[in-house]
Amino acid sequence: MQLIKSLFCWHGVDNRKRFIIISLTCFVLFFLLTDSLTNHKSSLMIMLLFCATIYLFTTQRRLNDAKLKNKWSIIATASFIIAGLITLFFNDTVNYWFLLLALLPTCFILTYPSSGQEQYIYGYQGPVDLSEFQQIKKVNSHTSRRVEPTMHSININQSSHNETKYSAAVENSKYDQPTTSNINQAKTSKPNHFDLGETIRLSLLNHKYSRIALAAIGFLLLLIFLISLVVDRPQVTEVSPEKITEVDEVTVDFKHPITLPDNFSIMMSANNGIVINWQADINNNQEIWTLASAMGDRSCENIAFDKGQAIRPYSVSVIDSNYYAYFSPLDTKVLLQNIAFKNKFSLCGFNFSLKGSQATLGKSNFYANLIEY
Numbered sequence: 001m002q003l004i005k006s007l008f009c010w011h012g013v014d015n016r017k018r019f020i021i022i023s024l025t026c027f028v029l030f031f032l033l034t035d036s037l038t039n040h041k042s043s044l045m046i047m048l049l050f051c052a053t054i055y056l057f058t059t060q061r062r063l064n065d066a067k068l069k070n071k072w073s074i075i076a077t078a079s080f081i082i083a084g085l086i087t088l089f090f091n092d093t094v095n096y097w098f099l100l101l102a103l104l105p106t107c108f109i110l111t112y113p114s115s116g117q118e119q120y121i122y123g124y125q126g127p128v129d130l131s132e133f134q135q136i137k138k139v140n141s142h143t144s145r146r147v148e149p150t151m152h153s154i155n156i157n158q159s160s161h162n163e164t165k166y167s168a169a170v171e172n173s174k175y176d177q178p179t180t181s182n183i184n185q186a187k188t189s190k191p192n193h194f195d196l197g198e199t200i201r202l203s204l205l206n207h208k209y210s211r212i213a214l215a216a217i218g219f220l221l222l223l224i225f226l227i228s229l230v231v232d233r234p235q236v237t238e239v240s241p242e243k244i245t246e247v248d249e250v251t252v253d254f255k256h257p258i259t260l261p262d263n264f265s266i267m268m269s270a271n272n273g274i275v276i277n278w279q280a281d282i283n284n285n286q287e288i289w290t291l292a293s294a295m296g297d298r299s300c301e302n303i304a305f306d307k308g309q310a311i312r313p314y315s316v317s318v319i320d321s322n323y324y325a326y327f328s329p330l331d332t333k334v335l336l337q338n339i340a341f342k343n344k345f346s347l348c349g350f351n352f353s354l355k356g357s358q359a360t361l362g363k364s365n366f367y368a369n370l371i372e373y
Contacts, residue, residue: 002128002129002130002132002133003122003130003133005128006122006124006126006128006130007022007054007057007058008053008054008057009057009061009124009126009127009128010057010060010061011064011126011127012061012064012124012125012126012127012128013061013062013064013065013114013116013118013120013124013125013126014058014061014062014065014123014124015065015114015120015123015124016062016110016113016114017123018058018120018122018123018124019058019059019061019062019065019109019110019123020106020110021123022054022055022058023055023058023059023103023106026051026052026054026055026080027051027080027099027102027103029047029051030047030048030051030084030099031099033047034084034087034088040306041088041089044088045088048081048084048085048088051080051084052077052080052081052084055076055077055080056073056076056077059072059073059076059077059106059109060073061124061126062109062110063109065114065115065116065118066109066112066113066114066115067115068109068112072105072108072109075105076102076105076106076109079101079102079104079105080102082098082102083098083099083101083102084099084102086098087099121133121134254267254268254269254275255267255268255269256268256364256366256367257277258360258361258364258367259360260339260354260356260357260360260361261353261355261356261357261360262352262353262354262355263278263279264276264277264278264352265277265278266339266367268366269326271329272329272332273326273327273328273329273331273332274327274331274332274335274336275324275325275326275327276303276323276324276325276327276347277322277323277324277325278322278323278350278352279321279322279323280318280321280322280323281321282318282321283321284318285317285318285319285320286317286318287315287316287317287318288300288316288317288318288323288348289301289313289315289316289348290314290315290316291312291313291314291315292314292315296316297316297348297349299347299348299349300313300316300325300347300348302347303325303327303335303345303346303347304345304346304347305338305342305344305345306342306343306344306345307342309334311327311331311334311335311338313325313326313327313347314326314327314328316347316348323348323350325347325348332370333370333372336361336367336370336371337371337372339354339357339361340354340357340358340361340371341358342354343355
């Protein structure tokens with residue numbers, strides 16, 4: 001419990017090791033949750049605020065440890081939140097690179113060494129008492145020591161060792177008397193420790209290298225932006241007139257059409273696969289997505305239900321200002337179960353509510369027999 005309290009301490013200090021472990025944990029945790037909870041924006045918002053709060057506290061403790069200004073904690077936390085919001089609302093693989101850019105303030109703060117000689121416990125020192133963990137460590141080290149055999153309550157090895165140690169100390173004391181020159185030399189001599197982080201920071205802050213660093217960061221931002229534009233651009237494949245004619249002929253063979261409350265319809269194709277139909281805002285007849293070539297609008301790659309498994313259509317076409325999403329007969333029962341019992345789904349960038357879908361399907365003799373209650 002004390003370790004958890006130390007995560008939310010404002011006036012303590014964190015050394016470099018504890019700071020980087022907590023910071024990376026916040027980033028990685030949010031990254032994994034964003035990838036697994038894509039359809040739960042509210043939950044991801046709560047997790048973003050939670051991770052940002054822990055990150056803010058550890059940044060402030062690191063600033064206390066390095067005796068830096070508090071403005072760096074605001075800059076670092078704001079960059080984390082902005083990168084998280086971009087990743088959250090523009091969910092794409094390229095957007096995860098913004099989380100790496102948010103790590104730049106973390107790396108900069110990490111380069112500063114500790115300013116004091118605090119006694120850290122698990123990398124922390126402050127008002128939260130973690131001494132119990134230190135005591136456990138000391139007790140374990142004492143219990144591992146060997147107990148020498150004694151005779152008449154006197155430890156023979158210890159007494160002989162003490163005598164030897166005492167005689168050696170008396171003899172050496174003749175030669176180890178401190179002199180004024182030795183004292184002055186001890187005061188002036190300080191260990192010269194090489195600090196890699198501080199060396200990197202001082203090099204980058206040099207007027208010569210600072211321009212190179214800023215240019216590299218600007219180039220990286222521009223590169224990420226250009227890549228995101230290329231990846232997000234929908235690849236629409238025009239369909240030849242022959243293919244459009246084939247699709248038009250198939251539409252005549254649709255069976256058991258039924259319209260659901262949120263203005264979309266489901267029907268059965270000639271091969272007993274589910275077809276989902278809704279009105280389009282595109283006038284040209286074209287193929288939007290095909291599984292055979294994996295080309296087209298990537299938002300049509302699968303139909304995503306809330307708390308359900310994503311299912312891929314094998315093709316999505318626009319015919320006479322209507323979308324037609326064709327699914328394999330192997331997925332017919334699974335699709336009907338999800339449409340009947342889930343709350344919503346998204347396909348091709350459109351979101352549909354399934355409220356009242358179970359009652360509508362239950363009124364159909366055909367679909368009611370395919371649904372398992």
